[in-house]
Amino acid sequence: MAWEWLYEQPWAAALRESENAYPLIETAHVLSIVVIVGTVVAVDLRVLGLILKTEPVTRIAKALLPTTWYGFLIMLLTGVPLFAAQATQLYSNPAFRLKILLLALAGCNALLFHQTTYRTVTDWDYANTAPLSARAFAVSSIALWSAIIVSGRLIAVFHAR
Amino acid sequence: MPADSLLHWIEQTSLSTTLRQSDWAVMALEAVHLLGLALLGGAAVISTLRHVNVRTFVRELRPVALTGFALLVLSGSLIALSMPYKYYNNTAFQWKMVLLLCSVIVTLRLASKPSRILALLSLILWLSVGFSGRLIGFL
Numbered sequence: 001m002a003w004e005w006l007y008e009q010p011w012a013a014a015l016r017e018s019e020n021a022y023p024l025i026e027t028a029h030v031l032s033i034v035v036i037v038g039t040v041v042a043v044d045l046r047v048l049g050l051i052l053k054t055e056p057v058t059r060i061a062k063a064l065l066p067t068t069w070y071g072f073l074i075m076l077l078t079g080v081p082l083f084a085a086q087a088t089q090l091y092s093n094p095a096f097r098l099k100i101l102l103l104a105l106a107g108c109n110a111l112l113f114h115q116t117t118y119r120t121v122t123d124w125d126y127a128n129t130a131p132l133s134a135r136a137f138a139v140s141s142i143a144l145w146s147a148i149i150v151s152g153r154l155i156a157v158f159h160a161r
Numbered sequence: 162m163p164a165d166s167l168l169h170w171i172e173q174t175s176l177s178t179t180l181r182q183s184d185w186a187v188m189a190l191e192a193v194h195l196l197g198l199a200l201l202g203g204a205a206v207i208s209t210l211r212h213v214n215v216r217t218f219v220r221e222l223r224p225v226a227l228t229g230f231a232l233l234v235l236s237g238s239l240i241a242l243s244m245p246y247k248y249y250n251n252t253a254f255q256w257k258m259v260l261l262l263c264s265v266i267v268t269l270r271l272a273s274k275p276s277r278i279l280a281l282l283s284l285i286l287w288l289s290v291g292f293s294g295r296l297i298g299f300l
Contacts, residue, residue, distance in 0.1 A: 023295070023299060026295075027291075027292060027295045030195070030198075030291075030295070031202075031288070031291065033199065034198055034199050034202035034203060034206070034291075035202075035203070035206050037199040037203060038199055038200070038202055038203010038204060038205075038206050038207060039203060039206070039207060041199070041200065041203060041225070042203060042204070042207055042222065042225065045225065050224075051221045051222065051224065051225065052217070052218075052221045054217075055217065055221075062212070063210060063212040063213050064207060064210070064213075067206070067207075067210055145199075146196055149192065149195050149196055149199060150192045150195075150196070152195075153188070153191055153192040153195055154188075154192070157188055
């Protein structure tokens with residue numbers, strides 16, 4: 001299986017046995033999630049009309065979303081080695097499975113938003129309140145990312161058992 | 162040592178005992194702590210970005226940062242109260258408290274006189290608070 005192959009890679013074994021590298025990469029991983037969630041939630045709150053009401057939605061999205069992608073890149077670059085080092089245990093960890101599922105849902109949520117409601121953004125760019133569909137996407141985005149953080153923390157709880 | 166009797170008293174309170182003996186309370190508080198970190202840290206990151214008007218964003222992100230800060234202080238205090246001796250004697254925790262004080266001072270200054278330099282300094286200080294917080298578990 002792919003995760004078993006990952007687990008047996010020499011670099012994965014080295015990371016698994018290292019004393020400092022694992023916690024350091026883990027810290028960078030947490031910080032990358034802070035960057036992703038912080039920027040995504042700020043855009044969501046603007047769509048909901050709760051902050052930055054005087055700024056057009058597109059300006060906020062253009063200023064913040066490139067940083068989200070940098071955060072996403074660091075999340076993958078740190079997350080994949082962290083997974084590889086513990087792949088066989090993590091694969092069966094319910095919290096890890098939930099986190100990956102939620103991550104996929106958050107991705108679909110963002111993709112759907114940009115493919116549907118966001119296409120008409122010029123109609124409500126300056127509006128205090130966006131259309132109901134846009135606000136629904138924003139609320140589910142905040143809920144999904146919060147759940148991703150909580151399930152990420154839960155991985156360690158199941159890992160110890 | 163006067164601190165010792167205070168720590169002993171805290172440890173004896175029913176709040177501290179309940180949190181310490183619970184299987185899930187501290188874990189749940191740590192999850193809340195991370196949510197608070199995402200809100201406060203996110204606001205700190207955004208304030209330093211290019212193409213962002215520091216003055217507008219510092220003002221507009223204040224409720225987000227304050228919500229994150231409130232979650233962090235509330236969950237963090239309860240976690241510390243659950244094991245007062247452990248945290249009081251932990252070097253990373255002591256550093257974290259000093260850095261936290263510096264961060265709060267710089268961030269208050271940033272709120273009254275927004276500038277990119279202060280936003281950057283504030284972000285670096287909050288990162289160091291987060292980093293020393295991460296280290297607590299390793300000492």
